[in-house]
Amino acid sequence: MSIRAKSAGDILDAQCTKCRVLTNHTIVALVDGRIVRVKCNTCSSEHNYHAPKEAKVPAIKKSTEPRVRTSTTAATKKDTAPRYHEQWELALSGKDSSPVKEYDMEGKFKKDELVKHTLFGMGIVTMVTGTKMELLFSEGPKLLRCGK
Ligand SMILES: [Zn+2]
Structure with a gap:
Protein backbone atom coordinates (compact mmCIF):
# COMPACT_ATOMS: atom_id res chain seq x y z
CA MET A 1 0.00 0.00 0.00
CA SER A 2 1.26 3.44 -0.80
CA ILE A 3 -0.36 5.46 1.89
CA ARG A 4 1.49 8.69 2.36
CA ALA A 5 2.11 9.87 5.88
CA LYS A 6 -1.27 10.79 7.26
CA SER A 7 -2.07 12.47 10.48
CA ALA A 8 -5.07 12.85 12.70
CA GLY A 9 -7.56 15.30 11.26
CA ASP A 10 -6.82 14.36 7.65
CA ILE A 11 -9.74 13.53 5.41
CA LEU A 12 -9.87 10.28 3.50
CA ASP A 13 -12.36 8.07 1.70
CA ALA A 14 -13.39 5.07 3.72
CA GLN A 15 -16.18 2.56 3.88
CA CYS A 16 -18.52 3.72 6.61
CA THR A 17 -19.85 0.85 8.71
CA LYS A 18 -23.03 2.77 9.39
CA CYS A 19 -23.75 4.45 6.03
CA ARG A 20 -22.54 1.30 4.22
CA VAL A 21 -21.04 3.47 1.52
CA LEU A 22 -17.74 5.12 0.78
CA THR A 23 -17.82 8.47 2.53
CA ASN A 24 -15.40 11.14 3.63
CA HIS A 25 -13.86 10.29 6.96
CA THR A 26 -11.67 12.25 9.29
CA ILE A 27 -8.76 10.37 10.81
CA VAL A 28 -9.17 10.11 14.56
CA ALA A 29 -6.29 7.87 15.58
CA LEU A 30 -3.15 6.38 14.06
CA VAL A 31 -0.81 3.65 15.28
CA ASP A 32 2.68 3.53 13.77
CA GLY A 33 1.47 5.64 10.86
CA ARG A 34 -1.45 3.26 10.20
CA ILE A 35 -4.94 4.64 10.39
CA VAL A 36 -6.88 2.74 13.03
CA ARG A 37 -9.85 4.92 13.80
CA VAL A 38 -11.89 7.26 11.66
CA LYS A 39 -14.98 9.40 11.98
CA CYS A 40 -17.57 9.52 9.21
CA ASN A 41 -18.22 13.05 8.01
CA THR A 42 -21.70 12.07 6.89
CA CYS A 43 -23.17 10.37 9.93
CA SER A 44 -20.55 11.44 12.49
CA SER A 45 -20.11 7.88 13.72
CA GLU A 46 -16.66 6.84 14.80
CA HIS A 47 -15.42 3.39 13.88
CA ASN A 48 -12.32 1.35 13.14
CA TYR A 49 -10.72 1.98 9.80
CA HIS A 50 -10.62 -0.93 7.39
CA ALA A 51 -8.20 -0.33 4.58
CA PRO A 52 -10.01 -1.08 1.31
CA LYS A 53 -8.47 -4.05 -0.46
CA GLU A 54 -6.92 -3.35 -3.86
CA ALA A 55 -9.23 -5.79 -5.60
CA LYS A 56 -12.29 -4.23 -4.05
CA VAL A 57 -11.66 -0.74 -5.41
CA PRO A 58 -13.63 -1.09 -8.69
CA ALA A 59 -16.60 -2.58 -6.86
CA ILE A 60 -16.75 0.24 -4.37
CA LYS A 61 -17.15 2.75 -7.20
CA LYS A 62 -20.57 1.33 -7.96
CA SER A 63 -23.51 2.34 -5.88
CA THR A 64 -23.74 0.00 -2.92
CA GLU A 65 -27.49 0.46 -2.71
CA PRO A 66 -28.53 -2.81 -4.43
CA ARG A 67 -25.85 -4.76 -2.63
CA VAL A 68 -27.25 -3.76 0.72
CA ARG A 69 -30.73 -4.80 -0.32
CA THR A 70 -29.47 -8.16 -1.60
CA SER A 71 -27.67 -8.92 1.61
CA THR A 72 -30.77 -8.09 3.63
CA THR A 73 -32.88 -10.44 1.53
CA ALA A 74 -30.27 -13.15 1.81
CA ALA A 75 -30.17 -12.76 5.54
CA THR A 76 -33.94 -13.06 5.79
CA LYS A 77 -33.92 -16.16 3.62
CA LYS A 78 -31.16 -17.68 5.67
CA ASP A 79 -33.18 -17.13 8.81
CA THR A 80 -36.39 -18.75 7.63
CA ALA A 81 -35.17 -21.60 5.41
CA PRO A 82 -33.49 -23.76 8.06
CA ARG A 83 -36.39 -23.20 10.42
CA TYR A 84 -38.88 -24.64 7.92
CA HIS A 85 -36.52 -27.43 7.09
CA GLU A 86 -36.30 -28.39 10.74
CA GLN A 87 -40.08 -28.20 11.14
CA TRP A 88 -40.50 -30.30 8.04
CA GLU A 89 -38.01 -32.92 9.19
ZN1 LIG B 1 -21.34 7.16 8.07
Whole structure:
Protein backbone atom coordinates (compact mmCIF):
# COMPACT_ATOMS: atom_id res chain seq x y z
CA MET A 1 0.00 0.00 0.00
CA SER A 2 1.26 3.44 -0.80
CA ILE A 3 -0.36 5.46 1.89
CA ARG A 4 1.49 8.69 2.36
CA ALA A 5 2.11 9.87 5.88
CA LYS A 6 -1.27 10.79 7.26
CA SER A 7 -2.07 12.47 10.48
CA ALA A 8 -5.07 12.85 12.70
CA GLY A 9 -7.56 15.30 11.26
CA ASP A 10 -6.82 14.36 7.65
CA ILE A 11 -9.74 13.53 5.41
CA LEU A 12 -9.87 10.28 3.50
CA ASP A 13 -12.36 8.07 1.70
CA ALA A 14 -13.39 5.07 3.72
CA GLN A 15 -16.18 2.56 3.88
CA CYS A 16 -18.52 3.72 6.61
CA THR A 17 -19.85 0.85 8.71
CA LYS A 18 -23.03 2.77 9.39
CA CYS A 19 -23.75 4.45 6.03
CA ARG A 20 -22.54 1.30 4.22
CA VAL A 21 -21.04 3.47 1.52
CA LEU A 22 -17.74 5.12 0.78
CA THR A 23 -17.82 8.47 2.53
CA ASN A 24 -15.40 11.14 3.63
CA HIS A 25 -13.86 10.29 6.96
CA THR A 26 -11.67 12.25 9.29
CA ILE A 27 -8.76 10.37 10.81
CA VAL A 28 -9.17 10.11 14.56
CA ALA A 29 -6.29 7.87 15.58
CA LEU A 30 -3.15 6.38 14.06
CA VAL A 31 -0.81 3.65 15.28
CA ASP A 32 2.68 3.53 13.77
CA GLY A 33 1.47 5.64 10.86
CA ARG A 34 -1.45 3.26 10.20
CA ILE A 35 -4.94 4.64 10.39
CA VAL A 36 -6.88 2.74 13.03
CA ARG A 37 -9.85 4.92 13.80
CA VAL A 38 -11.89 7.26 11.66
CA LYS A 39 -14.98 9.40 11.98
CA CYS A 40 -17.57 9.52 9.21
CA ASN A 41 -18.22 13.05 8.01
CA THR A 42 -21.70 12.07 6.89
CA CYS A 43 -23.17 10.37 9.93
CA SER A 44 -20.55 11.44 12.49
CA SER A 45 -20.11 7.88 13.72
CA GLU A 46 -16.66 6.84 14.80
CA HIS A 47 -15.42 3.39 13.88
CA ASN A 48 -12.32 1.35 13.14
CA TYR A 49 -10.72 1.98 9.80
CA HIS A 50 -10.62 -0.93 7.39
CA ALA A 51 -8.20 -0.33 4.58
CA PRO A 52 -10.01 -1.08 1.31
CA LYS A 53 -8.47 -4.05 -0.46
CA GLU A 54 -6.92 -3.35 -3.86
CA ALA A 55 -9.23 -5.79 -5.60
CA LYS A 56 -12.29 -4.23 -4.05
CA VAL A 57 -11.66 -0.74 -5.41
CA PRO A 58 -13.63 -1.09 -8.69
CA ALA A 59 -16.60 -2.58 -6.86
CA ILE A 60 -16.75 0.24 -4.37
CA LYS A 61 -17.15 2.75 -7.20
CA LYS A 62 -20.57 1.33 -7.96
CA SER A 63 -23.51 2.34 -5.88
CA THR A 64 -23.74 0.00 -2.92
CA GLU A 65 -27.49 0.46 -2.71
CA PRO A 66 -28.53 -2.81 -4.43
CA ARG A 67 -25.85 -4.76 -2.63
CA VAL A 68 -27.25 -3.76 0.72
CA ARG A 69 -30.73 -4.80 -0.32
CA THR A 70 -29.47 -8.16 -1.60
CA SER A 71 -27.67 -8.92 1.61
CA THR A 72 -30.77 -8.09 3.63
CA THR A 73 -32.88 -10.44 1.53
CA ALA A 74 -30.27 -13.15 1.81
CA ALA A 75 -30.17 -12.76 5.54
CA THR A 76 -33.94 -13.06 5.79
CA LYS A 77 -33.92 -16.16 3.62
CA LYS A 78 -31.16 -17.68 5.67
CA ASP A 79 -33.18 -17.13 8.81
CA THR A 80 -36.39 -18.75 7.63
CA ALA A 81 -35.17 -21.60 5.41
CA PRO A 82 -33.49 -23.76 8.06
CA ARG A 83 -36.39 -23.20 10.42
CA TYR A 84 -38.88 -24.64 7.92
CA HIS A 85 -36.52 -27.43 7.09
CA GLU A 86 -36.30 -28.39 10.74
CA GLN A 87 -40.08 -28.20 11.14
CA TRP A 88 -40.50 -30.30 8.04
CA GLU A 89 -38.01 -32.92 9.19
CA LEU A 90 -39.73 -33.09 12.54
CA ALA A 91 -43.16 -33.46 10.93
CA LEU A 92 -41.96 -36.24 8.68
CA SER A 93 -40.00 -38.15 11.27
CA GLY A 94 -41.84 -41.18 12.57
CA LYS A 95 -44.23 -41.18 9.62
CA ASP A 96 -44.50 -44.22 7.48
CA SER A 97 -43.22 -42.96 4.17
CA SER A 98 -43.87 -46.06 2.08
CA PRO A 99 -47.42 -45.44 0.81
CA VAL A 100 -46.91 -41.86 -0.23
CA LYS A 101 -49.58 -40.27 -2.37
CA GLU A 102 -48.57 -38.33 -5.41
CA TYR A 103 -49.94 -34.81 -5.39
CA ASP A 104 -53.01 -34.40 -7.56
CA MET A 105 -55.12 -31.26 -7.57
CA GLU A 106 -58.25 -33.41 -7.80
CA GLY A 107 -57.04 -35.85 -5.17
CA LYS A 108 -58.44 -36.17 -1.69
CA PHE A 109 -56.05 -35.64 1.15
CA LYS A 110 -56.34 -35.43 4.88
CA LYS A 111 -54.33 -33.81 7.64
CA ASP A 112 -50.98 -35.39 8.51
CA GLU A 113 -50.90 -37.28 5.25
CA LEU A 114 -47.64 -37.47 3.33
CA VAL A 115 -47.77 -36.17 -0.21
CA LYS A 116 -45.15 -36.25 -2.89
CA HIS A 117 -45.06 -33.19 -5.12
CA THR A 118 -43.17 -33.20 -8.42
CA LEU A 119 -41.80 -29.74 -7.77
CA PHE A 120 -41.49 -29.40 -4.02
CA GLY A 121 -40.70 -32.98 -3.09
CA MET A 122 -42.07 -34.63 0.00
CA GLY A 123 -44.59 -32.70 2.01
CA ILE A 124 -47.05 -33.20 4.81
CA VAL A 125 -50.62 -31.94 4.90
CA THR A 126 -51.02 -29.49 7.76
CA MET A 127 -54.48 -28.20 6.99
CA VAL A 128 -57.37 -28.96 4.63
CA THR A 129 -60.07 -26.38 3.99
CA GLY A 130 -62.53 -27.23 1.23
CA THR A 131 -60.62 -27.43 -2.01
CA LYS A 132 -57.42 -26.02 -0.60
CA MET A 133 -54.84 -27.55 1.63
CA GLU A 134 -51.67 -26.38 3.23
CA LEU A 135 -48.64 -28.55 2.93
CA LEU A 136 -45.33 -28.20 4.65
CA PHE A 137 -42.39 -28.82 2.36
CA SER A 138 -38.73 -28.62 3.21
CA GLU A 139 -38.63 -25.10 1.79
CA GLY A 140 -41.72 -23.93 3.63
CA PRO A 141 -45.51 -24.17 3.65
CA LYS A 142 -47.48 -24.05 0.39
CA LEU A 143 -51.17 -23.67 -0.26
CA LEU A 144 -52.29 -26.08 -2.96
CA ARG A 145 -55.50 -27.17 -4.56
CA CYS A 146 -57.08 -30.49 -3.76
CA GLY A 147 -60.27 -32.38 -4.48
CA LYS A 148 -63.25 -32.09 -2.18
ZN1 LIG B 1 -21.34 7.16 8.07
